[in-house]
Amino acid sequence: MAFLELEGVTKSFGAHQVVQTVDLAIQRGEFVSFLGPSGCGKTTTLRMIAGFEEPSAGTIRIADKDVTHLKPNQRNVGMVFQSYALFPNLTVGQNVGFGLKVQKKPTAEIKARVEEMLRLIKLPQLADRYPYQLSGGQQQRVALARAIATKPQVLLLDEPLSALDAKIRVSLREEIKALQRELGITTVYVTHDQEEALSMSDRIVVMSEGRVEQVGTPFEIYNNPRTRFVASFVGTLNILSAHVVDADGGRLAIDGQEVVTARGVAGAVSGATVSVALRPEALLLNGASDLGNRLSGTIEEVDFLGSVVRVRTRFNENAVSLDTFNNPNAPPPRHGDKVTVSFAPEDILVLEAETG
Amino acid sequence: MTEIADTAVRPLAVPRARRERLPLAWVGVVPFLLFVALFLLLPTFDLIVGAFQTPDGGLTLDNIRRLNQPTILAAYWVSIEVSLASSLLGALVGFFLAWAVVMGRVPRFLRPMVTTFSGVASNFAGIPLAFAFLATLGPTGLVTAFLMDIGINLRVLGFTILSFWGLTITYLYFQIPLMVLILMPALDGLKKEWREAASILGASSFQYWRYVALPVLWPSLLGTTILLFANAFGAVATAYALTGSSLNIVPILLYAQIRGDVLHDPHLGYALALGMIVITGAANLAYIWLRMRGERWIR
Amino acid sequence: MKGGRIAPWIVVVLSGLYFVLPLVATFEFSLRKRRGAYSFDAYRSVFEDNHFLESFGYSTLVAVAAILFGILIVVPTAYWIRLKLPRLRPYVEFITLMPLVIPPIVVVFGYLRLYNSSSWLPFTASARATDLLLIFSYVTLALPYTYRAVDTGLRSIDVRTLTEAAQCLGAGWPTILFRVILPNVRSGVMAGAFLTFAIVIGEFTIASLLDRPAFGPYLQNIGANKAYEPSALAIIAFGVTWLCMGLINVFGRDPRDAAAAKK
Numbered sequence: 015m016a017f018l019e020l021e022g023v024t025k026s027f028g029a030h031q032v033v034q035t036v037d038l039a040i041q042r043g044e045f046v047s048f049l050g051p052s053g054c055g056k057t058t059t060l061r062m063i064a065g066f067e068e069p070s071a072g073t074i075r076i077a078d079k080d081v082t083h084l085k086p087n088q089r090n091v092g093m094v095f096q097s098y099a100l101f102p103n104l105t106v107g108q109n110v111g112f113g114l115k116v117q118k119k120p121t122a123e124i125k126a127r128v129e130e131m132l133r134l135i136k137l138p139q140l141a142d143r144y145p146y147q148l149s150g151g152q153q154q155r156v157a158l159a160r161a162i163a164t165k166p167q168v169l170l171l172d173e174p175l176s177a178l179d180a181k182i183r184v185s186l187r188e189e190i191k192a193l194q195r196e197l198g199i200t201t202v203y204v205t206h207d208q209e210e211a212l213s214m215s216d217r218i219v220v221m222s223e224g225r226v227e228q229v230g231t232p233f234e235i236y237n238n239p240r241t242r243f244v245a246s247f248v249g250t251l252n253i254l255s256a257h258v259v260d261a262d263g264g265r266l267a268i269d270g271q272e273v274v275t276a277r278g279v280a281g282a283v284s285g286a287t288v289s290v291a292l293r294p295e296a297l298l299l300n301g302a303s304d305l306g307n308r309l310s311g312t313i314e315e316v317d318f319l320g321s322v323v324r325v326r327t328r329f330n331e332n333a334v335s336l337d338t339f340n341n342p343n344a345p346p347p348r349h350g351d352k353v354t355v356s357f358a359p360e361d362i363l364v365l366e367a368e369t370g
Numbered sequence: 371m372t373e374i375a376d377t378a379v380r381p382l383a384v385p386r387a388r389r390e391r392l393p394l395a396w397v398g399v400v401p402f403l404l405f406v407a408l409f410l411l412l413p414t415f416d417l418i419v420g421a422f423q424t425p426d427g428g429l430t431l432d433n434i435r436r437l438n439q440p441t442i443l444a445a446y447w448v449s450i451e452v453s454l455a456s457s458l459l460g461a462l463v464g465f466f467l468a469w470a471v472v473m474g475r476v477p478r479f480l481r482p483m484v485t486t487f488s489g490v491a492s493n494f495a496g497i498p499l500a501f502a503f504l505a506t507l508g509p510t511g512l513v514t515a516f517l518m519d520i521g522i523n524l525r526v527l528g529f530t531i532l533s534f535w536g537l538t539i540t541y542l543y544f545q546i547p548l549m550v551l552i553l554m555p556a557l558d559g560l561k562k563e564w565r566e567a568a569s570i571l572g573a574s575s576f577q578y579w580r581y582v583a584l585p586v587l588w589p590s591l592l593g594t595t596i597l598l599f600a601n602a603f604g605a606v607a608t609a610y611a612l613t614g615s616s617l618n619i620v621p622i623l624l625y626a627q628i629r630g631d632v633l634h635d636p637h638l639g640y641a642l643a644l645g646m647i648v649i650t651g652a653a654n655l656a657y658i659w660l661r662m663r664g665e666r667w668i669r
Numbered sequence: 670m671k672g673g674r675i676a677p678w679i680v681v682v683l684s685g686l687y688f689v690l691p692l693v694a695t696f697e698f699s700l701r702k703r704r705g706a707y708s709f710d711a712y713r714s715v716f717e718d719n720h721f722l723e724s725f726g727y728s729t730l731v732a733v734a735a736i737l738f739g740i741l742i743v744v745p746t747a748y749w750i751r752l753k754l755p756r757l758r759p760y761v762e763f764i765t766l767m768p769l770v771i772p773p774i775v776v777v778f779g780y781l782r783l784y785n786s787s788s789w790l791p792f793t794a795s796a797r798a799t800d801l802l803l804i805f806s807y808v809t810l811a812l813p814y815t816y817r818a819v820d821t822g823l824r825s826i827d828v829r830t831l832t833e834a835a836q837c838l839g840a841g842w843p844t845i846l847f848r849v850i851l852p853n854v855r856s857g858v859m860a861g862a863f864l865t866f867a868i869v870i871g872e873f874t875i876a877s878l879l880d881r882p883a884f885g886p887y888l889q890n891i892g893a894n895k896a897y898e899p900s901a902l903a904i905i906a907f908g909v910t911w912l913c914m915g916l917i918n919v920f921g922r923d924p925r926d927a928a929a930a931k932k
Contacts, residue, residue, distance in 0.1 A: 066566055086569040093570045099563035103585040112581070113571035146666070164571065398749035399757070405742055406764055406812075408790075409805045413779025414771050420782060466680045474677025490907075490914045491688060493864075496871045497888040498906035501899040502691040505698035512694035543691065546684070604772030607873035607885065611892055621774050628778050628878055636782070643775045654770040 017042035017200050018063070018168055023072035025058055032058050034224040035072070040217075043198045045191070047211040050221035051247070056204045059221075060170055063202060065089050076167055092161035092199075094171040098153040100145040106156050107132070107141035113164035131159040134193065151182040158190065162197065169194070169201045175210065187214060208248045212236065220244045242365045245291045252292040253365075254332040258282050264359070266290065269330035273307040276359035289365045296361035297336040299325060299347070305356045313351045323347075327355055418647065420640035433641035441618065446645065449603055449619040452534060456541035457598035463542070464549025465591065471550075472557040485554065488547035495544045500611035503540045507531045532613050540608060545598050552597070556590040589664030593657040600653035604646065620646055692907065699900035711901040718898075724887035725870075731800070731883065732869035735807040736862045739815045742808065744858065747819045748850055751828045765816040768809050776806065777875045793879070803881050807869050814868075815861035822857025823850075859920040867913040871906060 016039035025033040033055040040046050048056035061067045063074055065086035073082045081089050100109050108115075110131050111124040119127075132138045135155040145153055154174055161169060171190070175183040191214045194201050205211055211218050212232040220227045220235060220243075228235060228244045239245035246253060256273075259265040261284050264275045268290070275290070282288050298305060314333055315326035322337050323346045334355060340346070347353060424430045437443070471481045506513050507524075508531045514524050530536060560583055568578040584591075606621040613622075620642060627639035702710035715721050750758050768776075780802060784792035792802040831853070835845045851858070873885030888906070892899045 064566075064570055066569075086566070087572045087574060089570075090572075091570060093567070095563045095567060097561070097563055099561065099567040101564060101567070101582045101586075103582065112568070112573075115581075116568075116572045116577055160567075160571070395749075395753040398753060399746055399761070402742055402746035402761075405805070406767075406809070409780075409809045410767055410771070410776065413776060413783050416783050417775060417779045463684065467684045470677035470680040474680075475674055476677050476681060480681065486914060486918065487688065489917075490911050493867045493871070493910050493914070494907060496873055497885065497892060498871065498903040501888075501892060501903035502695040502907075505900045505903070506691040506694035510698075512697055513690060543688070546687075600770070604774070606772075606774050607871075607889075610873070611889055621772065624774055624778065625874070625878070628774075628781065639778065640782075643778055646772055646775055647770075650770055650772060654766075 016040055017044075017077055018202070019073075019075040020059070020063070021073045021075070023059065023062060023069045023074060025055070025062060025067060026070045032224050033062070033069075036226055038219065038226070038229070040200060040202070042200055045194055045201045045203065045214060045216045047203045047205060047215040047218045048221055049205060049208060049211040049218050049248070050227075051206055053223075054221040055224040056219075056221050057172055060172055060202060060204045063168070064091055064093050064170055090164070090166050092164065092166035092169045094154070094157050094161050094169070094174045096173045096176050098145070098150070098157045098177075100153055100157055100160070102145055105142050105144055106137070106148070109145070109156060110160045110163050112160060117164070127163055131163050135159045135189070150178050151186055154178065154186065155189070158193070162193075162199065167200065169199045171201070171203045173204055173206070175205075175207075183210075190214070212248070218248075220247065222247070239291065239363070239365070242289050242291075245363070245365055250294055250335070252294060252297075252334040252336075254290050254292065254334070256288055256290045256364075258284050258286045258288060260284055266362075266364075268309060269332055271309050271329065273309065273362060274359045275362045275364060277363050279364050282364065291363045291365055292334060292357060292361060294334075294336045296357045297334060298356045299327070299336060299338050300353050301356045303356075305358045307359060307362065308354050308356045310352065310354050313347050313349055313353055316346055316349060318346055327353055414647065417640050417643050420637065421644035423637065423640075425637065433637045434644070436638055437641050437645060442623065442642070445618040445620045445623045448534065449621070450649075452537050452541065452619060453599045453602035455534075455538045456545050456602045457595050459538070460542050460545025460598050461549050461591065461595040464546045464594075465553060467546065468550045468553040468557055472554055473560075481554075484550065488550045490547075492544045492547040492551060495605065496607040497611040499540060499543055500608050503531060503536070503543070503612065507536065507539070537609060537612060537619075540612060541602050541605070545602065548598060548601065549594055552594045553590065556587060560586065586664075589660040593660035593664070596653045596657045596660070600650040600657075603653070604650055692904075695900045695903050695907075699897060699904055702897040711897040712905075715898050715901050715905070720887055720890075721902075724882055724884045727882050728870050728872075728876075728884035731804055731807065731881075732866045734804045735811065735869055736865050738804060739808045739811060739861065739865060740858055743812070743815050743819050743861070744851060744854065745846055747816060747823055748828065748846065751820075751823050752832060762816075762820075765812050768811075769813050773806075773810060773872075773874050774878075776809065777878045780806065781878065799879055799881060803876065803879055803883070806875050806879075807865065807872065810872070810875075811861070811865040811868050814864045818857040818861035818864070819854055820857070822854035826853045856920065860917045863913040863917045863920075867910050870909060 018038075018040040020036050020038040023033060023036045024031065036059055038046075048059060050056050058067060062069050065081070065084060065088075069082060073080055075081065076089065076091070100106075101112065104112065107128050111128045114124045114127060128141070129138065132141055135158060137152060137155060137159075140148065140152065140156075145156070148156065157174075174190070175186055178186065187210055203211070203214065212235075215232060217229060217231055218235050219229050222243050228240045230238070235244060235248055239248060239251075242253065245251050254268055256266040256268045258279055259267050259272060261279045261282055264277070264279055266273055266275060266279070266288070279288065309329055311327040311329040311333075313325060314328040315324075317324040318340075321340050323340055324335060324337050325347060326333055326335050336355065338346075421433050422429055422431065424432065437446075467484065470476060471484045503511075505511055508514065509525070511531070517524060524530070531540070564582055564586075565578055568582055573581070604621065606625055609619055609622055610625065624639060624642045624646065627636075627642060699711045700707040700709065702708060702714070746761070750761055781793065784790050784802060792798045828850070831849055832845055835849045840849065870884055871888075872883070873889060876883035877886045877889065888899070888902055891902060
């Protein structure tokens with residue numbers, strides 16, 4: 015039995031459907047990310063789990079209890095906000111102990127728990143400081159401590175790192191993941207940063223325009239994207255247009271040049287036009303060895319980035335981007351050079367047609 | 371003179387250059403300072419000094435001591451009472467009105483309406499306001515007559531507009547809007563996330579207000595109440611038009627002194643003025659201090 | 670606190686009653702001049718009164734003078750502070766708040782003591798000079814509002830860059846102030862102007878103690894002598910104040926805010 019279940023959860027504002035029928039089963043102790051661009055419905059879904067929005071349809075269950083219509087202060091759920099939302103008039107210690115104070119726990123117990131939390135986030139010396147005296151990263155860690163101090167069943171994080179500097183984001187990301195692993199708390203994490211989602215999650219829920227596009231492990235999402243949206247949102251990707259020459263044999267034609275895919279041409283018939291995806295890291299420029307597929311084209315753009323040289327090669331209608339390493343002994347390719355791009359049949363992926 | 375060489379030898383070269391530039395820039399604000407000095411600071415200062423002087427120019431505390439008269443003490447007392455009553459009531463009603471319009475479940479269009487009306491009403495002080503309340507709650511006022519029709523005789527109950535409570539109720543007409551205008555931005559400053567964070571941590575509405583919202587707001591609330599107090603204390607026109615000289619408050623007393631309606635004793639007048647300045651000055655200092663305290667938390 | 674459904678409504682309705690009733694009562698009272706029937710006789714009487722026109726006209730003139738002088742004093746100062754002396758800003762702001770601390774009655778008392786006929790600056794020696802003193806006192810009275818309005822306007826434009834650009838193009842200080850800065854703080858200046866007008870029109874204490882024929886003393890006089898005209902005047906005064914605030918909303922808004930809001 016899943017710990018956190020969303021069944022048919024929908025949210026509409028008037029005629030506009032912001033979240034369309036989300037079905038999700040999250041296991042106890044799992045770290046799940048909602049990933050997608052702004053406006054895709056990920057935050058709204060999170061807020062429905064928290065209780066700040068009421069679903070237009072569907073149910074939400076936590077530990078087998080139907081919480082769909084419970085108020086936020088009745089759900090025993092912890093939440094970390096993008097803007098930290100620390101209470102400005104309370105010290106760090108008072109902030110962290112707020113949930114326990116509201117539950118009218120004895121002072122000694124609150125004090126002990128606060129100390130334990132501050133040690134966990136490695137900020138024991140800041141107990142008597144006020145939020146305005148802390149840096150952004152410190153404030154967010156305090157917010158995290160405050161959220162877990164009451165031992166909630168589920169921890170929700172709403173883009174907690176978006177407001178922070180890049181460097182702090184990376185270190186805090188690791189801290190959050192380590193903390194979650196240590197405490198084993200079921201976690202839902204909302205972000206638009208695919209690197210965060212990929213590095214932290216047990217599973218990722220990719221959303222777009224209110225719909226769930228795909229649910230899977232980071233490996234699955236990255237290597238087997240089911241739709242064009244997922245493929246292009248997660249990682250960089252080359253998307254090309256190809257004609258199906260032979261659906262059973264997996265033969266496709268890209269701008270007249272024939273290639274073979276080992277991944278299957280799902281559902282398409284010979285003669286149809288499909289979208290195919292090629293990861294830049296799977297492409298080899300002017301490779302001598304025979305990988306299986308080879309396309310001839312002309313160099314359209316060369317960006318010398320130092321250790322990496324980013325090359326854009328055009329075939330006819332289609333073009334691909336790939337990276338090669340800088341070779342101090344040989345000059346980089348030039349605009350207009352005729353080159354070949356090779357890749358293995360396992361690396362070319364035919365994408366499912368877009369739904370609606 | 372190259373600064374690079376100089377800084378090696380004389381580290382004071384750079385600050386000195388900056389000091390020399392300042393006096394020239396000061397010229398720009400001289401007209402302003404002159405104006406303020408001539409028409410605000412000097413007259414006030416002169417009055418304060420005059421409060422400590424005898425008619426022949428010697429220094430004395432006698433004027434201050436002479437404030438210790440029954441009429442004058444009574445006037446200060448009534449002034450303080452009226453200011454206190456109108457500021458406390460104004461703050462209370464103003465708070466609830468601001469809360470209702472900013473955070474209550476009322477139609478959106480009410481907020482700009484209340485803001486605009488508050489802007490008008492807070493400037494509607496003075497004599498026209500007195501006229502308006504005379505027409506409402508005066509002996510021949512509309513509401514008085516209406517209440518009489520339904521059996522409530524105000525005069526028998528001891529109420530008249532020409533009294534402490536009458537003045538207070540009248541003052542509320544500009545005190546409440548002032549509170550609303552100042553408080554609305556403060557209420558806006560209560561971030562929605564705080565409420566949500568408190569709620570998800572298990573707090574009820576009451577607990578949120580008790581532990582987070584009111585503590586964050588109280589410097590604003592107290593400060594504005596004190597501002598309202600100072601505002602009421604210094605008001606002359608409304609009181610004069612409403613009660614004439616029948617209700618003795620300090621500004622009226624001072625007014626009479628200046629007009630020479632009573633025994634011409636300017637130095638007593640200075641002492642009265644000094645008393646007023648001390649009270650309104652202290653109130654404003656408290657307001658400023660409270661505002662700084664309040665802003666310390668909100669970044 | 671999205672509080673109870675009922676509580677906010679109770680507050681709004683009761684407050685509404687408190688604020689609207691006096692206006693209704695005053696208007697109703699002002700219509701009662703003719704015995705037995707409602708009429709605008711009180712208003713007619715007011716408008717036909719020479720003293721009304723004289724005192725209202727006088728106060729208007731004084732207000733306009735106070736507005737002009739106020740702009741002359743405030744705009745260059747606020748500009749200079751922003752440009753050259755930013756460290757002085759808190760002190761100057763404190764000074765501009767002083768008129769809110771010192772009650773007008775105290776200020777005018779000080780004037781009478783310091784600038785009477787036998788002093789070194791005999792403002793009260795002649796009527797014209799006293800008029801001048803009155804104007805200056807109103808500039809002082811409105812200072813907190815006008816300075817704040819102009820300063821807010823200046824805050825939203827990059828004063829330094831505009832000045833440097835103008836200087837590059839060869840402009841001298843008067844040109845910079847009047848043709849570059851002033852147009853850009855127009856909304857702040859307008860707001861300050863209408864606030865000053867509202868303050869001056871209704872002001873009583875200073876005008877009365879300086880013995881000038883302004884609108885305030887006229888109102889008080891009418892109140893002491895007539896029955897129905899005061900109410901009509903109160904309605905007129907309320908209308909004028911409302912007009913001022915309305916004009917602030919129209920002209921005193923930053924056109925950029927308005928344009929952004931329309932988008």
